[in-house]
Amino acid sequence: MNQVATGFRPWSTQVAMAILESKASTLILPNLQTIQKEFGFIPHEAIELVSKVCNVSRADVHGVVSYYTDLRETPAAKVCVKLCVAEACQANGVREFSVAAEQVLGIKLDQHNPGGVELEAVYCLGNCVLGPTALINDTLYGRLTTEQLKAIVETKLENK
Amino acid sequence: MSDSSLIRMANQIAANLKNRADHREAITAHLKSFWTPKMLTELKELISENSTDFDETIIEVAATL
């Protein structure tokens, strides 16, 4: 279930077409999610492809891609840290935590950082008692400390 | 009109109407409606010169014009 950044296929229109055909969905979003799940992002060619599969315009697809924060048009970072910055976590000090996290990871919040580590602000992970909390490559962590964060990220960076 | 055009037109009309039960009337009416008198005269002349170029039905009809 967990998908690490390096586990994606290289883009191929034919492979993508075959995958989409096997899913047989004519809705834009699920097809885009399928593409992203397989290839890690939604390359330009995929927009044309999805528009054909769904029989919609390229603009329709572009509108959907640009709407949802999950969907990305550039390759994902190897380690993606989705840090909850919503109220319950604010109550547990995430405002200070995120500043510290930026420091220990050496990156800025919401800055695109292909290949390496990405720190993304998200709003609620449903772990509202155990903040600060983050989803790191689809694994949830609670009561997070910056030391822990650093260690987890480093382990994940080392893993293939 | 050139002879070849006239022959082609006449034969084509015949080909398209000959399978109808009322093909003679239909062909006659068609020629009278749409062909100039000169074309009709030329048709008859051409048939009398060399009827082998023509569909049988058109020869039959032309005789009654």
Add this chain to the structure above:
Amino acid sequence: MTSIKVFIPQDSASKSVGADQVAIEILKVAAAKNLDIEIIRNGSRGMLWLEPLVEVETKNGRVGFGPVSVSDVQSLIDQDFLNQQTHPLGIGLVDEYPWLKDQQRLTFKRVGVIDPLNIDDYQKFDGLLGLKKALKLTPEEITKLVTESGLRGRGGAGFPAGIKWNTVRVTAADQKYICANADEGDSGTFADRMLMEGDPFTLIEGMTIAAIAVGATQGFIYIRSEYPDAIDKMQTAIKIAREFGWLGESVLSSSYQFDLEVVVGAGSYVCGEETAMLESLEGKRGMVRAKPPLPAVNGLFGKPTVINNVLTLASAPIILNKGAEFYKSYGIGRSLGTQVFQIAGNVKQGGIVELAFGITLEELLNKYALGTHSARPIKAVQIGGPLGAYFPNELFDVQLDYESLLQKGGMLGHGGIVLFDDSVDMGQQARFAMEFCAVESCGKCTPCRIGSTRGVEVIDKILNNENKKENLSLLIDLCETMTDGSLCAMGGLTPLPVRSALKHFADDFGLEKEMANVTT
């Protein structure tokens, strides 16, 4: 001799603090000691400060130990936790634990108790009884029963579920849908997630009952992508339900057909709004639709559609099983049944508290929360998610039901209660409310699209002491414009936290209390 059953939650909150590692460690250490144990991965009991909460089955009931960390495992084993309750982490019989004992768990009856994907467990604890009752009733009788139970939408709007179902039932169409709204995006809420991870069959059963009631043959569960575990659990549960004929062409061998599909969101808070959710379910941008037409008449793909929150649908089985009278014997006034409160944020004892409507905030805080995690005094409590009001200490006597909260300038929302200690800056919290709206607004209507961004700017000006009086009155005006002018609740309710912060915590804006009061 049978092996000893050890329960270790597989709930994602529990896992986030090491439940998986604890399970592995216990297996490892127990194996080394040749102990005969069977580990069952249950859902969470909802006592999240105790997670990972390890339970051991005894003849007297399940005894608990928590919070257990990997490093505690050796000592647990050493102190024979399987048979003794002497370990300092021990909390005794879990069902007798005060925090849990007095709760009125109807919807959450099985959550944390059973193995979520075990159908025998499910049925052993009254699972399927509601559906079986429903199959004996006419659709009209089911909707009538649900209407009589007083069940209202648990997503926040509080609309009577039975009336909504009935509208869908009487609308003629070749296709109808049931949609479970599991886009639980409110900060401070996690009940949907816990139910789906801890007792997914209840949602399936509830949705099937709804489907029979309205004549729907297809259902969708729209789960936010931030909940990978819930997605996984629901998908597996659906597969199992299908295998056992609970779903499919003939539900429990009846003449009813119903199937379910999980649809995953892609990062958009506003998709929790029902019409935006429909757009998203249709694979489009999650733009809010104007109402009318109501989704009950013209919903998913233009067909009559029931859209209910997970907890609303999950309440249907017990209502069907025990009857309307039973259900409405809980609660007060027009808020009937139980509410699943979620106590979160800076809290000493946070988690799920399911109780009949009518409890006050104060009782909840005194009896369950027991103060803040940081041990500092509580300064504010936000009720109902990011669009809910902030309450100061002097309003803690508010009764937690739909109408009472409305009266106090708040709303119940999805029942999330977030505690803040005295280090919180309410000016920043007000600013965040606007900022959140700016980030998550679908962008359709002007008050929300532009207003939220201007809201952040105006609050900044106030906090920076720029033309305080003018900017305050502008902010109040903006709040009014957003409240009255927005298309949906996102823009319409964003002023709620802002206004409450201004009203109750004027100090944090550098304002005289009187000044803030005059304008709110």
Add this chain to the structure above:
Amino acid sequence: MSLLKETDFGTPASDSTENVTVIIDGREITVPAGTSVMRAAKMLETTIPKLCATDNLNSFGSCRLCVVEIDGRKGTPASCTTLVEPGMVVRTQTQKVEKIRKNVMELYISDHPLDCLTCPANGDCELQDMAGVVGLREVRYGYEGKNHLASPTDYSNPYFNFDESKCIVCSRCVRACEEVQGTFALTIEGRGFDSKVSPGGKDFLSSECVSCGACVQACPTSTLQEKSVVDLGMPNRTVITTCAYCGVGCSFKAELRGDELVRMVPHKDGGANEGHSCVKGRFAWGYASHPDRVLLPKIRESITEPWREVTWEEAIEFAASKLKSIQSKYGQQSIGGITSSRCTNEEVYAVQKMIRAAFGNNNVDTCARVCHSPTGYGLKQTFGASAGTQDFKSVEKSDVIIIIGANPTDAHPVFASRMKKRLRKGAKLIIVDPRRIDLVRSAHVEASHHLPLLPGTNVAMINALGHVVATENLIDWDFVNSRCDLNAFKKWEAFIKQPENSPEVVETITGVPAEEIRAAARLYASAKNGAIYYGLGVTEHSQGSTMVMGIANLAMATGNIGREGVGVNPLRGQNNVQGACDMGSFPHEFSGYRHVSDDVVREQFENLWGATLQKEPGMRIPNMLDAAIVGDFKAIFIQGEDIAQSDPNTKHVKAALASMALVIVQDLFINETAQFAHVFFPGTSFLEKDGTFTNAERRINRVRPVMASKTGKQEWEVVALLSKALGYEMNYTTSAEIMDEIAQVTPSFTGVSFAHLDKVGSVQWPCNEANPNGTPVMHIEQFVRGKGQFMETHFVPTEERTTRKFPLLLTTGRVLSQYNVGAQTRRTKNSTWASEDLLQIHPSDAELRGVKEGEWVKLASRVGETTLRAQLTSAVPPGVVYTTFHFPVTGANVITTEYSDWATNCPEYKVTAVEVMPSLSGPTEKSILDKSEKALAKNV
């Protein structure tokens, strides 16, 4: 936006028959259920402020300016999305809503440039208007906050700019592209404050945008703005007229600044287009003032001589004396003329009158000969009226639509949009076409069945469809028994049931699987309302007339005639094909389709005209050309048609022209035909004409002079002068008088006059005492001919066959941005989208021949060859190639043959056996007038 503002009710009309009474601001009004509060208010002439609402788009509810208060309702609902309910009491002007409106407007303006005075839309901007209406005086937020003022402008479209900084994100453009045009080329990108209109990619030009202008029209600000308005300034007067491109006949508001045309804006009250347009009508009018236009008459003794500019008097005298001398030398029948379906009814009528009365013969034909003459013949035979049965609006009621041999999204885009709208609402579509046209599958539209038949096998296909209906008991017996001639029906039934017409046999002829044919037939026959639309892919075949009758048979057998949503509907190619035919420009017919041999009719004309008229038919265009080559036909008057480019077998046409002693051409430009002319009369563009066009739905639209004639004369004036010089006077002083005469002599036109048209906008003929308001749908009670006449439609294959030497079949058509021979569109920026004719070829055929994408290929048939670039596409099936004939340099008709429809001689453009091979170079600029032709010309 536009200068002349039609009433905007904010939301579309409801078609409910139920009524609801509400009280708005104390006044009561009864409206259909489903009407919005906003629309109901507007019906009371109460204008509620709005920005995102407009009545050609579904309500959206985003701008929040239109909020109102309703008794008993919480809050302030938007009046655009709130529907009336019985007894509702609405207040549109309360302190509360006024405050919300003002504050919302303040938010808008806090993110909008403050450049009204220098903005191109100044004075024509809804945002500006609304700011005034709500009384906005200050923006308390200041202007230093987050904003979009630095957003770039997209200049890529040749006709309009997209200035993002002025966008208020009302989505009207996006919705117009979806709901009105049906292209879905626009979207909103991002969300929240970052939301912006986007063409989905880099820019408008590289997007899916077809430049129809609907977005520009919908934009309430200057965000989407015509470049011409930016350059020339806001127009200050409006003339309502009719587009002169295709047979849809869209109404436009020509907006001028003084005498200069600034823009053409589709007219909402136009019956054919209801406010929509396409890239040609909306933007491609620049040719009318192109420097290539000839404004003075020219003459020359021989076509090898240079032209001499002369006065009108000299040119007319020159032409008349030559015509007279030719007639005296070669006989009365040695001259003739061609009317134009590009010209007005009045101009066409004048030309045919001149030929019949002044030339003294019936050698008049019209360019409709080469497009829709089989329609006239076929529908007259079966239904009794040479015209389509429906109005365009009818398609909104269709449940199953068959399109045969037409490509509406390119050739009839405004109607296509209407059809797509209906398809998106659930109507089913069947396409019969060798090519996979866009409607087979493109964004949000998908045909249920595509029957990709081999070119030339239409009749076999229609017979197979009829066979299924007859053998599977799908006949509408009530209709057949009550409305049709039963003897004819029985003959047809016996014929159509024969095994040779079964789908299984026809599969071997058409290449279309029998099951698909059966399924399509069942779908159409079982529809509540089944409609058939067809184009030149039906008529331009050697069995074109048979096919039209086959279509009529199918419609009658299934009872799909005589009400809304059904019918047989030819999509006419040019703007006035219908009118040119109606006006009596066929050699055998007077106006109103009455044979010249009808003594009563002829006498009526003779008496009115004061001339003796011939009672035998005259020559058709191909007859004239043939006779010219033989030497019997010596002079021709050609108004507004370029037969040297548009007619088949160009070499033959040119040889015929070169054989004549006198060729008179009247046109805007020195076209290909004019190379062979001795007299050139400059013509007027539609912007200068005063008259009427009749579109494909028989709608007679006014063409009003937007500006004075650049040549000093109208076409009918020139014709009248020439006629007079020939000794026959026509005493018209205005074109209105010509219409009066048409009305006097044509039974289906007796109610038509300019005055009536100016009053009611437009009417569909028949318009007479029986139908004073015209006839949107024909054959309602009975057919025009009485009983519907089934005709036996035996399939006689064309003689054009593929051979080893020419193994492929060529078929031809149009692209969206170009029109016909391209004389107009090539002289506009429309060439941005298509600057040359391309040869579409299936990749497998291309591979076999070593043909590569974008490279030059030689296209050869047994009559000629040309060179053009290849476009590899699976839109054409293997064995079939396709091209357009917009560019003279390609001269695609060099390829097409002399074969034609058996009944009408409509050329068989759609089937030519060809071979394609790679070519090293492209065509030379004037390869069309090759050496042999020049030599030929010299000899004359």
